[in-house]
Amino acid sequence: MSRLSAQQIQRGDSATIWHPYAPATGGAEVYPVASASGVRLTLADGSELIDGMASWWCAIHGYNHPVLNRAVTAQLERMSHVMFGGLTHEPAVELAQLLVALTPAGLDRVFFSDSGSVSVEVAMKMAIQFWYSVGRPRKQRLLSLRNGYHGDTFGAMSLCDPVTGMHHLFGATLSQQLFAPAPGCAFDAPCEDHDIAQMAALLEAHHEELAAVIVEPVVQGAGGMRFYSPQYLSRLRALCDAHDVLLIFDEIATGFGRTGKLFALEHAAVEPDILCLGKALTGGYMTLAATLCNRRISAGITDSDAGAFMHGPTFMANPLACATAVASIKLLLSQPWQRTVARLHTELAAGLAPARELAAVADVRTLGAIGVIELREAADLRVVQPMFVERGVWVRPFGRLVYTMPPYVMGSADVAALTAAMVDVVAQL
Ligand SMILES: *Cc1c(COP(=O)(O)O)cnc(C)c1O
DSSP states (O other): OOSSOHHHHHHHHHHHOOOTTSOSSSOSOOOOEEEEEBTEEEETTSOEEEESSHHHHTOTTOBSOHHHHHHHHHHHHHOSOOOOSSOOOHHHHHHHHHHHHHSOTTEEEEEEESSHHHHHHHHHHHHHHHHHHTTOTTOOEEEEETTOOOOSSHHHHHHSOTTTTTHHHHGGGSOOOEEEOOOOSOTTSOOOHHHHHHHHHHHHHHGGGEEEEEEOSSEEOTTTOEEOOHHHHHHHHHHHHHHTOEEEEEOTTTTTTTTSSSSGGGGTTOOOSEEEEOGGGGTTSSOOEEEEEEHHHHHHHHTSSSOSOOOOOTTTTOHHHHHHHHHHHHHHHTSOHHHHHHHHHHHHHHHHGGGGGSTTEEEEEEETTEEEEEESSOOOHHHHHHHHHHTTEEOOOBTTEEEEOOOTTOOHHHHHHHHHHHHHHHHTO
16 A cells, blocks of 8 residues: 555645646646556556556556566566676677567667667767768758657757647757658558658758658657558658668657557568667566667768767666566567457457547547547647546547557457547547
């Protein structure tokens, strides 16, 4: 049992804690969680919520999983952390070997960091330091997509959609990057010339100053939950090659099965020069991210005067996190996860379909284990959040998006309850 009552926790929270994307005081209610198991969060007042968010898309195996718990405990008894400068350890090596084996053949070098945003910073630094190393120091800018999301640190933020990414708040401190329109071609449609024309024009005009293009392959996550044609990625790869610009895939949201492939890039069979992984990497147990790159980049940087890649987080390759990631990936691969994600897709599509008829709804879309109801107008969290909690589900909308990315272990009855609650809440708006 907790020492503090639910009310004490809430009062302590509102007096001292700043929550994400929230005012310091007077924001929407926050709910104290006492424990979590499987797909259920147990609140401090004893009520249970079916978790439709997988803790921001990370907890693919659900909570309190015996296999992951054992991995943490076993590693804890050896060591929880050692510095990574000059030292190494089995969990890091085992994880790096797994990631190299599972990702496209050319990606053979892994740099670990502590969060998705930092892995994007690392990718940007790799790209820029690579061009500097090979004698092309003017290539320093990046090109990304509107409606993209790549994280909240300064470099990552400079790549996010300039409007929803709040660029006006940070003004001149933000690097000035280039933006192409979000791909207009649907997931199951071809990518026509006009769908990629502006991207092509930007590359043509700016390749002398461009280090890399960065995109979230197939699914644009926090910037709008939009799905687009894998063919866009093949065409983008060809354009980057033609203009000698590196290609970075940010698979922090899409990695580890979420779109129905282990990595979303597999929908297009396209290989990036740099790949960012995070979120579901440890099954949601701990914070860890990885940036993979190919030999051209690692050798380019290594064979230069600088010789070394200039980055090194204090908690780099944390052994607890690496050991948990190894266990999580092996657990995923030991199951028929493609069938599970396909089942979730069928159930999410069927469960959310009735929302199409509702006046407040602009679109309903699903891909893999992702279900999205797009509203015509932004939902007020202070109104909508308690409606979900009353219905026994945890769904956290943002802006016009009411979406779910459930843990893969969610059973059919829980998916039905989750989607019914989403449709019911949207119907009340
Ligand atoms: C969540 C996310 C990030 C940032 O990861 P953090 O761990 O929150 O720093 C970057 N890119 C994408 C695509 C994401 O979904």
